[in-house]
Amino acid sequence: MDPIIATFIEENIVPNFNYWIYVILMMIGLYAMITKNNLIKKLIGMAIFQTAIILFYVSVGVKDAANIPIISHHGSEHHQMTDLSSETDSTKEIHNTIDKDKYANPLPHVLMLTAIVVGVSTLGLALAISQKIYKSFGTLEEDEILNKLRPGGHD
Amino acid sequence: MTEHFPVLILLVPLFGALIVVLLGRERPDQCWVTSLISLGVSSLISFFTVIAVLSGKVQTLRYRMGGWPESDGYEVGIELRVDILAALVVFAVTFVGFVNTIYSKTRAGAEVRGKVPFFYALIQLLIVGLCGIVMTNDAFNLYVLIEITSLTSYALIAMGNRRAALSSFNYVIMGTIGASFYLIGVGYLYIKTGTLNIDDIRMVLEQKNLWEHQSIIVAFIFIMLGVWTKMAFFPLHGWLPNAYAYAPSMTGTFMAPLMTKVMVYVMIRVMVWIFGNEFVYSSQPMWGEIVIWMSVLAIVAGSLLALARTDIKKILTYLIVAEVGYMVGGSWLADGVGQAGAFYHILSDAAMTFCLFIAASIIVLRVGDSRVNAFDGLFRKMPLTMIGFTVGALSMIGLPPTCGFFSKWYLISAGIEAGHWGYVCALIFSSLVNAVIFFRIFERAYFGKISGVKEDHFPSDSDANPDIRIKEVPWSMLVPLFIASGSVLLLGIMNRSLFEWIQAALKMMNT
Amino acid sequence: MTEFSFIPLFTWIVSLLAVPGILLFRKRPDAREGITFLAAFLKLGMIFMMLPLIREGKILCFKFGEILPGIPIEFRVDGLGMLFALVASSLWILTTLYSLGYMRGLKEHDQTRFFVCFALSLSATIGVAFAGNLLTLYIFYEILSLSTYPLVTHHGDKEARSGGRTYLSHLLGTSVAFVLPAMIYCYWKSGGDLNFTDGSLLSTNIGSDAGLIVLLAFTLGFAKSGLMPFHSWLPNAMVAPTPVSALLHAVAVVKVGVFCVLRVFTGVFGTDLIAELDIAAVISYVAAFTIIVSSLIALTQDNLKRRLAFSTIGQLAYIVLGVSFLTSNGVTGSAMHIATHAFGKITLFFCAGAIFVATGKKYVSQMVGLGRQMPVTMLAFLFGSLSIIGLPPFGGAWSKWYLFLGALEADQLAMAVVLIISSILNIAYLLPIPINAFFRRPPQEDGQAETIEIKEAPMACVVPLSITAVGGLLLFLFPELGFELAQLLTKK
Known part of the structure; x- marks a missing residue:
């Protein structure tokens, strides 16, 4: 292999491979959404597109050799004892005592739970709409539908 | 009490939606009420939020959802933040929603x-x-929240005829791309900041002085592209005309004035609040130039495309x-007047689009034809509706004292202040094209023959011959029309104070 | 000097208040016209109430709230505004009388709409005359365009519609395309001020080029002044009923155009600034070109009203030319010409309408020998023509005299020559009409009797045109008031 390409892969693609994968997936999805003629294929593209973004977010939260972010015992008794006014101090303490490198970042995962729900409902709605389109046009091919809508086109 | 206003604005219609669905099985007639x-x-x-925010005691209302405390100076939970700009737009949204109801x-039953x-849910x-956004x-x-509005609007549009379903599908595709960007x-x-607030x-x-960092620049570009898609910024506008024109009339009247405007609000908010004027305008001077020329293109193309249509809703x-x-x-004009003017235009455009869409829907409903010839002789047949339409149209053209004049003024x-003559010319060009479009309609409405009426009847005789009047629509449609046209005039008269509030709020953000 | 007063407001609002009254009595024509008369007389009365105050050099003003930062809707009555308001409102009374005869004589349709729009237009005209700043002026200017549209297209046939289209597209188009940006530019350059002052809103830092562009934008943008190349709305607007052409297109609308130009020269730029920037010459050339070309076109027109329309275009350009001399004589002449031309031209239009009502004739070639049939009308026509041409003993002589002086004072010999040529052309296209009417016999048809009976238009038509014809004469004999008001403008 050409050494320039090799160094490029080593320096740019390998350390950031998650980004590359998400971009490639996203492009596949976008391509399908824009160019495909069949409405269902467009929707498949849309699903890939959304999944790519979900993967991107999830990969952001990953840390090397990190654990699931479930924190047990730690500081919980202490927490109960303090009253509300000193709450901020206590949370600070928790932060200080937890080694954050040990745990994966949970927030992107949580966000993606919401995004998955959004994606699923979008997909569901889109499928329902395409059902309605199929019922009234008898086809799911975009060009045929447009042909029928054109004045003078048979319907 | 005041501090709970932001969340109450959201909760009331949220529970309203639930109740409507539950009620709908037993008593569908109660849904409207x-x-x-x-x-x-x-x-x-x-409305009270606007007053509270204006009263001086509260400049900005903040509401922490779920009562999450602050930690290390960072917000942990979701926060609602209402300043005068947000309060005005929220009021516009809820009020248009109310009047549209x-x-x-x-119409809903029909x-x-x-x-x-x-539908009501x-x-x-x-x-x-929209209020949440x-x-x-x-x-x-x-x-x-953007996705919530999108999902509901896809469904609302798809309730129309079969063309509406297809338009809605296209909207799903474009909307998803926009939101995902x-x-x-x-x-x-x-990734760069570790926070979402x-x-x-x-x-x-x-x-951390991250302004120069590539990720931030890319983030900004992606957000802008997404927001532009959602607001139908030319050439990303393809989904809009069909979606709004074929949707059920009471959906179109609600979405046309608000959806794009709220996204413009989001754009201004992202530009001013997240990135700040210095980053947007100064760090990459080419951006402003490019975007303004794109908007010039949008104005010119939008006007010309409207000129070429004969269907009133498409226009x-x-x-x-x-x-x-x-x-x-x-x-994007690099100064405060431009931002404030654009913001004032959010309000005034919402008012005039609302007015015109209601009037057009009424006319299409009564005459049964959505082409421009539907307007023949309408000044005599439906004088009240035409008055409402005229107010909206004059505002679109930009004649004083309607709000369209003042937003154009700003x-x-x-x-002129920014020295961007292309933009100035585009605005004037669009005014002129709007004048052509609407006066063409007025001419029809004013002189057009009334079918089935002998030519020797003249307008002033219409009292003597009541049968040449088409019956005006019921009050439930006329009242909204007059509220809308009244607010077009009111916004125009109030423009000075509104503009000063807007400028003050924007200035507060930039210091 | 400046005094707060409600009278300008009342003067403006009285014709507006007449609108509901006219609508209310739409079934009873006599009461309806009674209301128009009442409003017209009240308006003139209030203007006369203000007259002595203005002659003392006071300025009356009335302010509504600020509508844009630093710009209120404001009425401000000074000498120039007074002169214009006086002319417009006194001629409104006569026109009302005349339109009564004309509209009823021809049994026109939609008389209620006609009188409503007339009253609205008068309000807008007074609004322009009294406007205290550029924005107020602009707003009333636009209202005037819109409220006269139904008058122009009154007949509603194809010709009227296309005339109306030209009318609106020229007037609205130019005002939005040129005046609006120029106004906003001034607003920005002057730091948020648009009030008419005795000095200048702008300062020399505007530069010659920008100054010239802004001045041209204003002068051409106020297309009601009929300067070429935006003049073609005026001949097209002649499809309107004659009273409309008479009052609006000889007096109110077109004079609003030149009035606005006068305001821009004296109130926005200030003649000193224009002289300093040396940008008036272009305006002079445009005006001179308009004068000559429109007079030549007028020669070729056979339709009397169109001929008069082109004559109006030329005469309006006199006014713009007079201001562009930037001398006090020139400006005085221009202001005077607003009044004298109004009386002269309205007489001519009244005559054209009277001829149409009495005989149905529209074309100059048909009017040969008409003097025997309509002696009063044709005599009035002669008076009006002489006044327009500028021969003593008619009012037009004064304004032309001052315009000529202004040209000499400004050392613009070429322009003085233009004025002379134009006067000769005026003679050529106006005088043959009354001369042929009186001294030539109508083409005889076989077997027709020699004697021609006198058959004038209804009294309601003949009286106003006689009054305006005599008014032109009186303006020559008693021009003091006009001078006084006009010179208030040039005095600092």
């Missing part, structure tokens, strides 16, 4: 037969989503495309 009450209450609360009284409860959810101070939450942008911001993102960006939808160009261009003066 229920949603009227819930939106009435919501718009009343948002009055309009839908007879146009979405059998789905009336779902969806429209209330849509209002929740305006108020939330959390970048990811903003995404979720926004989400990617937010992801990049999160808009104020905190700004703070971290400034503390209006293409005019929206042009108006979006006004606002994008205005907010935008043009911003263009």
